[in-house]
Amino acid sequence: MTHAKHRIALLPGDGIGQEVCESAVLVLDVLARRHGFELVWTEFPWGCDFYLQTGSMMAPGALETLESYDAILLGAVGSPKVKDHVSLWGLLIPIRRRFDQYVNLRPVHSVRGVRSALNSPEPIDFLIVRENSEGEYSEAGGRLFAGTPRELAVQESVFSRTGIDRIVNFAADAALERKGKLVSATKSNGIIHTMPFWDEVASEVAESRGVPNDLQHIDALAARFVIAPQSLDVVVASNLFGDILSDLGSALTGGIGLGPSANLNPERDHPSMFESIHGSAPDIAGLGVANPTGELWASSMMLEHLGEVDAARELIEAVETVLSVPGRCTRNLGGTGTTRSFTDAVVNHLEPLARNASPVVKV
Numbered sequence: 001m002t003h004a005k006h007r008i009a010l011l012p013g014d015g016i017g018q019e020v021c022e023s024a025v026l027v028l029d030v031l032a033r034r035h036g037f038e039l040v041w042t043e044f045p046w047g048c049d050f051y052l053q054t055g056s057m058m059a060p061g062a063l064e065t066l067e068s069y070d071a072i073l074l075g076a077v078g079s080p081k082v083k084d085h086v087s088l089w090g091l092l093i094p095i096r097r098r099f100d101q102y103v104n105l106r107p108v109h110s111v112r113g114v115r116s117a118l119n120s121p122e123p124i125d126f127l128i129v130r131e132n133s134e135g136e137y138s139e140a141g142g143r144l145f146a147g148t149p150r151e152l153a154v155q156e157s158v159f160s161r162t163g164i165d166r167i168v169n170f171a172a173d174a175a176l177e178r179k180g181k182l183v184s185a186t187k188s189n190g191i192i193h194t195m196p197f198w199d200e201v202a203s204e205v206a207e208s209r210g211v212p213n214d215l216q217h218i219d220a221l222a223a224r225f226v227i228a229p230q231s232l233d234v235v236v237a238s239n240l241f242g243d244i245l246s247d248l249g250s251a252l253t254g255g256i257g258l259g260p261s262a263n264l265n266p267e268r269d270h271p272s273m274f275e276s277i278h279g280s281a282p283d284i285a286g287l288g289v290a291n292p293t294g295e296l297w298a299s300s301m302m303l304e305h306l307g308e309v310d311a312a313r314e315l316i317e318a319v320e321t322v323l324s325v326p327g328r329c330t331r332n333l334g335g336t337g338t339t340r341s342f343t344d345a346v347v348n349h350l351e352p353l354a355r356n357a358s359p360v361v362k363v
């Protein structure tokens with residue numbers, strides 16, 4: 001037991017982000033009691049509603065405010081009333097960049113109690129390491145001749161040696177802790193400047209770390225995700241490729257509502273941010289039927305990052321136990337449960353454990 005105090009900035013955001021964050025706070029508070037650490041929550045109302053009221057996705061000075069927290073837990077951001085690029089570039093991307101959260105970690109593994117979209121009984125377990133600070137998601141570019149027949153848009157990708165070096169090093173570390181197999185997503189046959197550079201630096205880094213680097217074109221790799229996901233261990237990819245592959249990964253193991261994502265600043269100079277990979281799901285927002293698994297799994301990654309490893313493991317165990325009971329899950333998995341009933345089931349699974357927990361030691 002660590003008896004630590006962790007200050008968490010809570011950004012529920014929009015739509016079902018609010019619902020799944022409520023679930024995460026309820027469950028995490030139970031785990032904190034059981035494991036004798038303290039979570040101090042500060043909630044911020046930033047997101048698309050805030051934008052519609054104020055013209056900004058976040059309050060002035062938001063990044064300076066967030067800087068002082070130990071971690072950020074985010075729900076989801078997005079609304080049909082606000083253009084996607086406005087919400088993304090007004091909140092998520094500034095946070096990722098300001099706090100140099102250059103690793104986006106997306107574990108893909110079979111969840112007990114959830115049927116895979118693939119008809120294979122063999123479990124899936126691999127890790128996607130997505131570059132999160134540069135690549136294809138760049139502001140470099142613009143439009144010319146707007147509103148005329150000659151209108152054109154140019155979008156530049158940005159790949160730096162530093163950026164590729166650090167993400168591949170992180171992925172190599174992860175591979176060395178797992179089965180030692182690294183696949184690097186590329187498209188160097190079609191994208192003739194940035195991707196050969198990515199391949200070159202990735203191979204140099206992997207070789208220096210003693211990890212075999214399997215360079216695979218993104219199209220063939222996407223097919224491999226479906227045909228032979230069990231052959232994968234760690235996949236490292238640029239910002240765009242990693243984004244697409246991780247949605248595919250979550251689809252393989254039960255759907256977009258289940259996947260977690262950690263935006264990490266590995267050096268811990270700044271707070272890291274944890275979120276489910278799904279969006280604000282306007283089609284089901286407010287109905288109380290969102291599945292909170294992705295947010296709970298992301299919360300487990302946050303606990304692990306904060307050093308609360310036992311609590312992190314117990315959270316996953318509790319969620320999988322609840323998912324294993326037929327009918328108890330939410331309707332995206334064929335059940336009749338609501339966000340609240342699912343959350344209550346997770347809490348009820350943990351509460352007897354909480355009641356048996358050792359008392360918190362006060363010093």
Ligand code: ATP
Pocket residue numbers: 016077078256257258277278279280281282283284289290291292293294332
């Ligand atoms: P974004 O562009 O913000 O990533 P998106 O357009 O990919 O979002 P989502 O908001 O993630 O879309 O929703 C995609 C579909 O998945 C919707 O039909 C939504 O209802 C469903 N969905 C997403 N998350 C969940 C969840 N936690 N529980 C149940 N269904 C979900």
